Amino acid sequence: MTKKFELNDLMLDLAVVSAVLLAPITSWILGWSLLSTVAIMLATLVPLRLYLQTLLHPPVSPLSRRNENVTAVITGGSMGIGNELAKKFAQQGYNLVLVARKREPLEKLAEEISQSDNVRVEIVSLDLTEPNAPEMLYQQVKNLNMNVEVLVNNAGDGMNGYMVDLPLNEQAAILQLNAAVPFQLTRLFLPDMIARKKGYILQVASTAGFQPIPFMAVYAASKSFVVSLSESLFFELQGTGVTCSVVCPGPVDTERSQRPDLSDKALFKYLPVFAPKDVAEAAFDGLMKGRRMIVVGLVNKLMAVGAKFAPRSVVVLFSALSASKI
Numbered sequence: 001m002t003k004k005f006e007l008n009d010l011m012l013d014l015a016v017v018s019a020v021l022l023a024p025i026t027s028w029i030l031g032w033s034l035l036s037t038v039a040i041m042l043a044t045l046v047p048l049r050l051y052l053q054t055l056l057h058p059p060v061s062p063l064s065r066r067n068e069n070v071t072a073v074i075t076g077g078s079m080g081i082g083n084e085l086a087k088k089f090a091q092q093g094y095n096l097v098l099v100a101r102k103r104e105p106l107e108k109l110a111e112e113i114s115q116s117d118n119v120r121v122e123i124v125s126l127d128l129t130e131p132n133a134p135e136m137l138y139q140q141v142k143n144l145n146m147n148v149e150v151l152v153n154n155a156g157d158g159m160n161g162y163m164v165d166l167p168l169n170e171q172a173a174i175l176q177l178n179a180a181v182p183f184q185l186t187r188l189f190l191p192d193m194i195a196r197k198k199g200y201i202l203q204v205a206s207t208a209g210f211q212p213i214p215f216m217a218v219y220a221a222s223k224s225f226v227v228s229l230s231e232s233l234f235f236e237l238q239g240t241g242v243t244c245s246v247v248c249p250g251p252v253d254t255e256r257s258q259r260p261d262l263s264d265k266a267l268f269k270y271l272p273v274f275a276p277k278d279v280a281e282a283a284f285d286g287l288m289k290g291r292r293m294i295v296v297g298l299v300n301k302l303m304a305v306g307a308k309f310a311p312r313s314v315v316v317l318f319s320a321l322s323a324s325k326i
């Protein structure tokens with residue numbers, strides 16, 4: 001993969017960090033205190049960095065992609081966050097390929113969207129955990145002859161309880177669905193996007209990916225994999241015209257979250273629970289702006305920072321409490 005030099009988000013970040021690291025020299029030259037120099041630098045550089053980022057990734061205006069024959073492939077596109085993402089992309093003029101196991105909800109949504117937004121909607125009823133399912137999906141999409149500009153790896157699942165008590169096969173399938181499948185689909189769709197010099201990959205992870213979570217061990221570990229993979233890929237793809245963003249919602253009010261094993265957990269009782277539509281809006285906006293990571297909501301952002309800096313044992317204790325009935 002060859003790259004040409006161009007201003008990108010990484011360079012903007014490096015410029016801000018370098019300027020702040022040079023604060024002691026600047027404060028010595030200007031005769032200001034170090035604290036006020038750092039404060040002034042952050043107050044000017046951070047808005048400047050955000051402004052430059054919007055120049056790099058001008059927001060897509062509604063309906064701007066209509067008649068351009070661009071397609072978004074969305075896994076888990078029948079329900080919850082995936083359903084809202086499908087509607088959002090359709091409103092922007094994207095044709096859709098929606099993937100899930102159950103055909104009926106897919107057909108219902110496809111009919112609703114094709115009537116309201118006048119876009120082409122194809123459905124693929126497929127269990128993505130089946131052997132070779134990602135390859136089969138890629139081939140089916142190729143045969144549809146659609147110009148795939150967006151891949152959304154959204155399908156995911158989880159189980160709660162002691163890892164040793166939960167069934168091995170079901171946990172292995174969750175690991176496959178949440179971690180291996182997004183990797184495989186990304187690897188399959190990416191070369192075509194790079195060849196066309198345009199593409200967006202959205203990985204739907206979770207704030208669960210920022211720390212281990214006892215009683216949701218496999219889910220949290222699988223989402224950590226997605227966060228790590230996505231951030232590496234974001235770096236590797238600089239200058240190719242393709243971006244990889246990861247969205248990390250906290251608790252979201254979907255069918256999955258209403259299951260008895262999840263709904264009575266502390267995280268759904270005491271943390272802000274978002275509507276899937278709000279998550280889809282934030283994810284779409286961040287994806288189009290080429291953001292590396294999209295954490296939805298202020299409390300989730302603060303918790304993400306806390307998980308980075310607090311002692312690991314304390315972080316694990318709090319996450320165990322959040323996944324418990326209290």
Ligand SMILES: NC(=O)c1ccc[n+]([C@@H]2O[C@H](COP(=O)([O-])OP(=O)(O)OC[C@H]3O[C@@H](n4cnc5c(N)ncnc54)[C@H](OP(=O)(O)O)[C@@H]3O)[C@@H](O)[C@H]2O)c1
Nearest residue numbers: 076078079080081100101102127128156206251252254256
């Ligand atoms: N809800 C939350 O609180 C929350 C928070 C953070 C992150 N997330 C993440 O957001 C994503 C979506 O979650 P959600 O709450 O919107 O889930 P959801 O309402 O349960 O929807 C899951 C979607 O994935 C499909 N799916 C599940 N297993 C599949 C399989 N083996 N093969 C193909 N499709 C499959 C489902 O359709 P079928 O059942 O018909 O296959 C459905 O369309 C997940 O990755 C989840 O981890 C959710």
